[in-house]
Amino acid sequence: MSDISLLRAEFPILKQTENGQPLVYLDSAATTQKPQSVIDAITQYYTQENANVHRGVYGLSERATEKYEGAREKVRALLNAKSTQEIIFVRGATEAINLVAATWARDQLQAGDEVLITEMEHHSNIVPWQLLRDQLGIRLNVLRINALGEVCLNAMASMLTPKTKLVSITHMSNALGTINPVKEMIALAHGVGAKVMVDGAQAVAHMKVDVQDLNCDFYAFSGHKTYGPTGIGVLYGKQSLLEAMSPYQAGGDMIYSVTFEKTQYNVLPYKFEAGTPNIAGAIGLGVAVDFLNRVGQDAIGAYEHELMVYATEQLQTIDGLRIIGQAKNKGGVVSFVVEGVHPHDVATLMDQDGIAVRASHHCAMPVMQHFKVPSTIRASLGIYNNFEDIDRLVASVQEAIQMLR
Ligand SMILES: Cc1ncc(COP(=O)(O)O)c(CN[C@@H]2CONC2=O)c1O
Numbered sequence: 001m002s003d004i005s006l007l008r009a010e011f012p013i014l015k016q017t018e019n020g021q022p023l024v025y026l027d028s029a030a031t032t033q034k035p036q037s038v039i040d041a042i043t044q045y046y047t048q049e050n051a052n053v054h055r056g057v058y059g060l061s062e063r064a065t066e067k068y069e070g071a072r073e074k075v076r077a078l079l080n081a082k083s084t085q086e087i088i089f090v091r092g093a094t095e096a097i098n099l100v101a102a103t104w105a106r107d108q109l110q111a112g113d114e115v116l117i118t119e120m121e122h123h124s125n126i127v128p129w130q131l132l133r134d135q136l137g138i139r140l141n142v143l144r145i146n147a148l149g150e151v152c153l154n155a156m157a158s159m160l161t162p163k164t165k166l167v168s169i170t171h172m173s174n175a176l177g178t179i180n181p182v183k184e185m186i187a188l189a190h191g192v193g194a195k196v197m198v199d200g201a202q203a204v205a206h207m208k209v210d211v212q213d214l215n216c217d218f219y220a221f222s223g224h225k226t227y228g229p230t231g232i233g234v235l236y237g238k239q240s241l242l243e244a245m246s247p248y249q250a251g252g253d254m255i256y257s258v259t260f261e262k263t264q265y266n267v268l269p270y271k272f273e274a275g276t277p278n279i280a281g282a283i284g285l286g287v288a289v290d291f292l293n294r295v296g297q298d299a300i301g302a303y304e305h306e307l308m309v310y311a312t313e314q315l316q317t318i319d320g321l322r323i324i325g326q327a328k329n330k331g332g333v334v335s336f337v338v339e340g341v342h343p344h345d346v347a348t349l350m351d352q353d354g355i356a357v358r359a360s361h362h363c364a365m366p367v368m369q370h371f372k373v374p375s376t377i378r379a380s381l382g383i384y385n386n387f388e389d390i391d392r393l394v395a396s397v398q399e400a401i402q403m404l405r
Pocket residue numbers: 029030031091092093094095122124125170172173174175199201202222224362363
């Protein structure tokens with residue numbers, strides 16, 4: 001692992017204080033902080049390279065297009081996709097999932113067909129399928145989690161039927177930290193002919209993702225959770241599926257020719273990229289990919305795992321504190337509740353100590369229902385966190401509890 005103190009120095013926001021204390025940022029599952037290289041790339045685009053892409057026949061536009069499409073190639077390589085035609089730029093994981101629901105699913109699913117999700121999904125991988133259930137009459141089946149926050153492959157196999165047409169699963173839970181055995185889950189789903197969408201929002205910044213090795217049909221992630229800017233994300237899709245899918249949004253750039261009688265759509269990936277894209281965001285994402293490649297996704301995940309284990313051990317010494325989510329295979333997320341005090345009150349007091357944690361249902365209300373809690377306090381890790389951050393977290397939790405009890 002690269003020198004953490006040198007890596008921390010690349011993140012300007014970490015130099016500031018919060019309520020007079022050095023900031024301890026422990027909400028990377030919500031959004032990661034941005035390295036100076038990403039910030040500089042966006043500034044450089046707007047100060048030296050700004051032009052619309054794909055259509056200009058002048059140097060500025062050609063350079064902007066080169067940067068934009070260069071970012072797409074970086075993402076292709078990061079995911080080990082076969083072709084840049086399989087890399088669609090969207091706003092984030094939410095839009096990626098909604099795009100599949102609005103196109104592939106609406107094209108392919110009919111009343112009585114089944115979609116399988118897990119109990120640990122983020123709302124962005126629950127509600128789109130509920131909308132289709134209510135509109136198309138499909139069945140939405142839910143693979144339950146156990147007391148540790150894990151799914152069971154045997155239980156999944158027993159829920160798959162010839163009517164299961166889509167399995168949509170998170171790679172890593174934002175609320176629990178559970179890392180799912182997605183490769184095995186994909187193989188099980190393909191065994192009954194179902195396609196598989198993987199929500200990778202919490203995975204790409206923490207582990208190497210190889211979409212060909214996984215053999216997933218779709219894979220989604222958000223740039224802002226991978227040290228990139230907000231408003232840019234990626235949908236990977238197998239080219240054969242994307243070719244057959246109806247367009248998602250209609251307008252400029254997604255067309256080849258338009259008459260009032262008929263429109264011929266553009267080739268991939270542009271068929272799914274209507275209108276002026278988030279050019280600066282994509283360029284920023286490309287530089288974030290450079291950062292991930294320089295530090296190493298698996299190295300980041302391994303370091304965060306060490307911090308997570310240390311944080312769990314330290315927090316568990318606190319009377320009345322219960323860790324929510326104790327999967328054997330777990331990423332850099334520690335969710336917990338404390339008997340007799342509300343998560344929001346604890347997090348609010350922790351903010352006074354300069355500690356930034358999330359107190360919420362984390363857009364995973366079914367997970368909260370499963371564990372019978374209204375919300376949790378969640379500390380989620382990034383490459384810039386260190387063991388001192390964990391010590392300050394634990395001390396601040398202890399102090400907040402004493403004040404509240
Ligand atoms: C597993 C998962 N899927 C999808 C999303 C949606 O991503 P976008 O908001 O980028 O479209 C999130 C967001 N995570 C939330 C956002 O804030 N805190 C969280 O844990 C997520 O954690």
